[in-house]
Amino acid sequence: MSKKYRVLIGKPGLDGHDRGAKVIAQALRDHGFEVIYTGIRRSPAEIAAAAVQEDVDAVGLSSLSGAHLRLFPAVVEELAKAGADDIVVVGGGVIPEDDIATLKEAGVREIFTPGATLEDVVNAFQGVCEKK
Amino acid sequence: MTEHPSYTSWTEKELAASLSRFPERYKTFYHHGGAEIPRLSVPTSIGQDYDEKIGFPGRYPFTRGVQPTMYRGRLWTMRQYAGFSTAAESNKRYRYLLDHGTTGLSVAFDLPTQIGYDSDHAMALGEVGKVGVAIDSLADMEILFEGIPLDKVSTSMTINSPAMVLFAMYVVVAQKQGVATEKIKGTIQNDILKEYVARGTYIFPPRPSLRLITDIFRWCGKNTPLFNTISISGYHIREAGSTAVQEVAFTLANGVTYVKTALEAGLELDHFARRLAFFFNASSDLLEEVAKFRAARRLWARIMKDLGANKPASWMLRFHTQTAGNTLTAQQIDNNIVRVTLQALSAVLGGTQSLHTNSRDEALSLPTEESVRTALRTQQVIAYETGVANTVDPLAGSYFIEELTDRIESEAVELMAKIDQAGGVVACIEDGFIQRQIEHSAYAYQREIESGERIIVGVNKFQVEEESRPPLLRVSPEVEAEQVDRLQQLKASRNNDQVDQCLSSLRSAAQNDGELMEPVLACVREYATLGEICDVLRQVFGEYRDRQ
């Protein structure tokens, strides 16, 4: 790809399982993205602030603890508050299918559930960054 | 492989003929992490020194198990990790499990509890009661064990950074039930080092965390001789993506760190060593896992002897096992029952002391009651129907298993030496050295799946269109509000002057390098909350944050 896409991978909430987040960060790097990782246990406000400073094209959130319904929309709101509602938010984790519609209504563009392949995730990031 | 008399001729004749007509499925066969798997192990693949390397069960170096009769005497403890929502809900699940033949409890706490936050903390948003039960104070702990006699069950608690506080609550609940403190039995995980590496529920920096752990060793040595004071865990390291060798090396290196810290604090090695327990992962490479358990046992015995332990009980690596959560698939979830069965079998063949079997639906959500029952039944079938429990260490002497056991041990030794050279476990964690190694292994594994080199049934081969969705267990969002309500009522009804006094005694003990268990017990008895107690310690010890 010619334009460099910058993305931020964040772990909101208290969940410390970052294997998935790190694997995706590495896969995105290997597909030409510049990837900023926040580390675990960050508040939605901290993640949004970092995304704004880094001026990323998209934010990817991961939560495996079941707190996604509260945390993912909170990141979307914090970005809007900072005047950065053009930064796309996508999310993944142990997310029941029933929650997907709710999250999308709240402004999360794409949701990845267990079973999504790296290719799916990378393509989705590519898609949302290109459309931006 | 060294020459075996007939090996050369077999290679030249039968093998060569076979390979020319039927090539093997792969050019090379290898374990996760790249170690090549031999086509055929032969007698010369393993050494001759039976007594020194393999020996007898219940005798150094314990390769064949920690008891002479193993499961012929007593089966492993079937211990299912459970807990969600409120204390009352979890209490119901424990009673259900006990009714169905589980022989030990294993408490899952929610993330705010594990990180020492009360349910009304800002960071607890959305997390209350989700991955475990929410415990804010002794009041919740009393409900959690209502009607469960603590002199009869053994209880394992997955709690690390605030382990002292939750353990103190457990002690007080037992005392209130009229159970003598020295009679309670069970395990607290209390393994902070792997939290920095793989699991993430740390609060304080490594040094004060290690002090808390040593304090627990000391207190339990005097007061609760049947309680395992720590469960040194490779499970989460493996879940984070490590190889089997890394799991052994990093876990035992953590174990050595705890031992050395306690020795520096003046504790007697043979006094506390017997209460160190371990916790490993049973993943899908069945034979490698069996060898891993045996290698870990032998290596720990050698390490402890070298560290100067004199009693056989101090040399024994006793461990709990859980089947590998990361191998469960969201696709065709019934396949997970088969995976869990094979993984559980590896743990039994490897000589585990207790076992948790995962439920088929755990890639999707918390397990339903029905799927938890099937998971438990899996253990029961292995125990009562297969016959594998009727002899001791049945795979010993297998050329392949013994060769693999040797390899895992020697590679783990090498990796542990590297950590030592780089300044020890704590330095390697702060540096990110250990985390990076695990990350690389995890990514390599995932790439193998994506490229099709590694086949996961139902995921990258043998897929089907799936329509029906299984029923999922969901924690109601009201739980958070209920829990916060109860917390506020508690704060209004307890003696707050007493609470403040106890907290300030705790603070001065923490500041003055005093022993902390007694002051924590005093706080707990007055219904000081977990968050209040941990905040005092945060102020004195500081907080640790993620570093890659």
Add this chain to the structure above:
Amino acid sequence: MNISNVIEGVSRRDPRSIGRAISIVENHDPGAQAILDSLDAEKIAACLVVGITGLPGAGKSTLTAQLIKEYRSQKKRIGIVAVDPSSPLSGGALLGDRVRMMNHALDRDVVIRSMATRGRLGGVCGSAGAAVRIMAQSGCEVVLIETVGVGQSEMDIVRMADLTAMVLAPGLGDDIQAMKAGLLEVADILVVNKADLRGADALVLDMESVAQQRQERQGRSTRVCSTIANQGQGVAALAQSFKEINGQFQHSGEKAQRRLQARRYEVIDWAVELIRPRIADRVAQKQGFCGDPMLLAQDILAELGVESKK
């Protein structure tokens, strides 16, 4: 967001505008020139730019995070440009330095920007330089440029910064020996981090002798500091050293000299960077060419109107 909003936002310290401004310049997007034109030379001149470099594993990010804490306790607004290499294969990059600085995420007076080298031959001079100046424009009094100490990039940092600290740690012995002749000698401060580890004292002695040799040979002083970054020890003293050296350099004219030199390098960097795509196009057109590469390069430059033959 239009460019005038971005420009105005940078001066207003708006995080969104600062982030956008750096991206626009980094990507050579339309508006880059307007942003660069708008920067105030005095603000840039007043800002202290410190390069932090060193071997992997020496603890640079931890030290940088502690320096942030130190400068914030002095109520100084601070910028950090954290540079990591791009993967030569994919062109992507994992920018992980931010993890250790996330505690400051909600502090609007800590401006952090992670940057990838993007495979530029000369490192990241151009973009990082612009980022530093945009941060200065937004009121940062200190900007730290942190970069991994492998390869070419730390030489560029040395050129960019007013002064440079090289972070070392015990246990990296062979690598330090290998660096001695080159990089070590261009640093203004040698920081022995992890001073609580075995071997730290010996390393300090070793570095002091490096400093002394440099004094004798070049007549320039080099400081040696010890820190235990993960415990915050020695960090205040290090910041104080930065201040003192900066004072000396200002007084001696060294600072002005370095800034001028940095500007020259940046111009060269940009010039090469800006013409690179056109050269690459020409090279692609000449697939069949099998003569000498240098002769081809001369031909291409001539076609582009650049006289390169002697």
